[in-house]
Amino acid sequence: MDDELHLLMTCADERAPLLPEGIDGESSQAGAHEAQALPEYLWDEGGDPNDLELQRWGVFAPEGDRGERLLALVRPLIERREAQQGAPVQVYRVPGAMTALEAARWNKRVFQSADLDDDDRPRYQLMLGDLHELPLALQQRQASDGFVGRLAFDRDDDYAAYVAKLLASEDATPTHDLATTMFHTVHDGTGATRLGHRALVEPGLEHMRKRLALGKLSTRELLACGDEFDPSPDELLQFAAIDHPAVMFSLSHGDGPPRRGWGSAEQQRARQGAMSFGRAGSIEGTTLSDAKFLPGGLWFMLACYGAGTPDASAYQHWLAELKQLGQFRGKAEAVLAGIPAAGERPFIAAVPKATLASEHGPLAFVGHVDLAWSYSFQELDDGPMNRPSKFTGVLRSALRRDRMGISFRELYKYLGQTESELASIYDQGARGGEVDLARRGHLWMLRQDLSAYVLLGDPAARLCVRGGRAASQQQVSTPVSAQNFLGFPVAQSTETHGAALPLKIDELEEAIAKVILGDESAKAIARAYDVDRHELQELADAYQAAGRAALRGRS
Numbered sequence: 086m087d088d089e090l091h092l093l094m095t096c097a098d099e100r101a102p103l104l105p106e107g108i109d110g111e112s113s114q115a116g117a118h119e120a121q122a123l124p125e126y127l128w129d130e131g132g133d134p135n136d137l138e139l140q141r142w143g144v145f146a147p148e149g150d151r152g153e154r155l156l157a158l159v160r161p162l163i164e165r166r167e168a169q170q171g172a173p174v175q176v177y178r179v180p181g182a183m184t185a186l187e188a189a190r191w192n193k194r195v196f197q198s199a200d201l202d203d204d205d206r207p208r209y210q211l212m213l214g215d216l217h218e219l220p221l222a223l224q225q226r227q228a229s230d231g232f233v234g235r236l237a238f239d240r241d242d243d244y245a246a247y248v249a250k251l252l253a254s255e256d257a258t259p260t261h262d263l264a265t266t267m268f269h270t271v272h273d274g275t276g277a278t279r280l281g282h283r284a285l286v287e288p289g290l291e292h293m294r295k296r297l298a299l300g301k302l303s304t305r306e307l308l309a310c311g312d313e314f315d316p317s318p319d320e321l322l323q324f325a326a327i328d329h330p331a332v333m334f335s336l337s338h339g340d341g342p343p344r345r346g347w348g349s350a351e352q353q354r355a356r357q358g359a360m361s362f363g364r365a366g367s368i369e370g371t372t373l374s375d376a377k378f379l380p381g382g383l384w385f386m387l388a389c390y391g392a393g394t395p396d397a398s399a400y401q402h403w404l405a406e407l408k409q410l411g412q413f414r415g416k417a418e419a420v421l422a423g424i425p426a427a428g429e430r431p432f433i434a435a436v437p438k439a440t441l442a443s444e445h446g447p448l449a450f451v452g453h454v455d456l457a458w459s460y461s462f463q464e465l466d467d468g469p470m471n472r473p474s475k476f477t478g479v480l481r482s483a484l485r486r487d488r489m490g491i492s493f494r495e496l497y498k499y500l501g502q503t504e505s506e507l508a509s510i511y512d513q514g515a516r517g518g519e520v521d522l523a524r525r526g527h528l529w530m531l532r533q534d535l536s537a538y539v540l541l542g543d544p545a546a547r548l549c550v551r552g553g554r555a556a557s558q559q560q561v562s563t564p565v566s567a568q569n570f571l572g573f574p575v576a577q578s579t580e581t582h583g584a585a586l587p588l589k590i591d592e593l594e595e596a597i598a599k600v601i602l603g604d605e606s607a608k609a610i611a612r613a614y615d616v617d618r619h620e621l622q623e624l625a626d627a628y629q630a631a632g633r634a635a636l637r638g639r640s
Contacts, residue, residue, distance in 0.1 A: 224539060
């Protein structure tokens with residue numbers, strides 16, 4: 086039924102869904118009596134969010150020797166970002182464990198410290214280390230108003246490998262105007278994937294097809310796959326082995342623990358959250374370590390534990406109360422068996438670790454840490470309502486060449502809206518007003534589901550494509566000129582907005598070359614040549630467009 090909650094998790098040994106039947110949506114009000122910590126800091130939204138010079142980029146590392154080691158491993162990326170923003174990178178050293186309230190306090194006392202001018206406080210924030218090294222609670226808190234990503238690997242070499250891949254992508258000359266968009270559903274016959282395909286994938290595809298037809302979607306093609314009768318990992322692996330950047334949304338169950346539990350903590354960390362294909366097996370981290378899989382792209386994976394496993398589930402007390410009320414027929418212990426035992430640590434899943442470390446893998450991964458329910462795409466607070474735009478918005482933003490942190494905000498902004506509505510309901514109750522407990526419960530579940538999504542990878546990463554509108558509407562404009570770097574002649578003018586820049590043609594070309602290379606910030610280059618930064622950037626964009634037009638004419 087459409088008013089049921091479904092869980093996207095299978096047992097790793099039986100290849101069957103842990104909850105084959107959904108939970109009555111009306112029961113979600115149980116356990117929703119705890120008020121949540123709401124964000125208190127509203128970021129200044131002025132300026133171009135993609136501009137690192139305006140928004141700044143910083144890095145968060147664990148306290149102690151481990152943090153210093155991780156900072157050394159990503160030093161080339163730090164140096165690149167310092168050059169791009171024309172200012173030192175802010176480094177924050179963070180305790181290894183925090184509750185949600187402690188993370189909110191840290192944000193207020195340390196991150197928002199008056200010792201740092203607002204213009205220098207980084208909105209782009211890269212967190213280093215696994216969940217036991219740098220707390221999930223802090224990532225969730227910072228993501229409420231910042232552009233936040235995480236790098237977490239088991240091997241030190243993988244940090245360096247990811248940085249090398251990212252910098253190579255940024256240094257490469259784009260060979261494609263637009264990226265491809267992909268959707269994949271594992272049609273395993275379960276209620277959860279049937280609902281997900283019907284309520285999320287199909288309407289999401291239709292929405293994007295309409296935008297593509299209107300020239301409002303920046304993609305070269307829109308593809309969907311997933312055998313409806315015989316789901317197979319091999320089909321997806323072939324689908325994703327492409328030669329150009331792409332963004333992909335996948336819907337599946339994630340592997341949870343076998344009925345008898347994992348044999349060891351190491352086995353759990355290696356296999357939990359793998360992409361399940363039912364009886365056909367799973368795509369695990371080892372599958373992707375050397376595979377060509379969405380190179381230079383973005384993978385949005387919707388599945389239980391797809392991004393990782395926390396030290397405690399946000400749904401633990403909710404499931405326990407449902408059990409007491411007789412509204413949950415299963416065993417809460419079985420649903421929560423994937424949570425690490427006492428003394429074991431939380432962890433980022435092996436699948437994103439492997440594919441992000443791979444030279445032939447994506448630049449960013451979006452997934453779920455904790456149990457993934459159908460709530461995030463089908464809201465029940467005002468009757469069943471499908472919300473595919475939460476997910477397609479992430480893809481559309483990445484396709485426009487927005488930085489990945491901005492794209493992730495397309496999903497996370499719904500968390501802020503939900504928390505605001507919850508705060509109003511709690512306030513109404515505190516004033517003695519009547520509270521709709523069912524609506525509050527639905528919103529609480531939605532809040533918990535949304536807050537468990539995380540971005541893995543550098544939030545400042547972006548697709549290596551030229552960008553622009555959909556292919557049917559794309560146009561090449563060449564308002565500027567000079568001779569381009571390859572010696573192809575274009576129109577002779579150095580004006581923008583009708584005003585000539587005070588530079589000779591060779592000086593202008595030199596300044597434009599520095600902007601295109603990106604080793605220094607546009608602001609610093611404009612200051613050195615005594616020209617307006619925005620006009621210089623416009624000239625550089627037009628200069629590149631003119632050169633590419635000439636190249637296409639000779640190809």
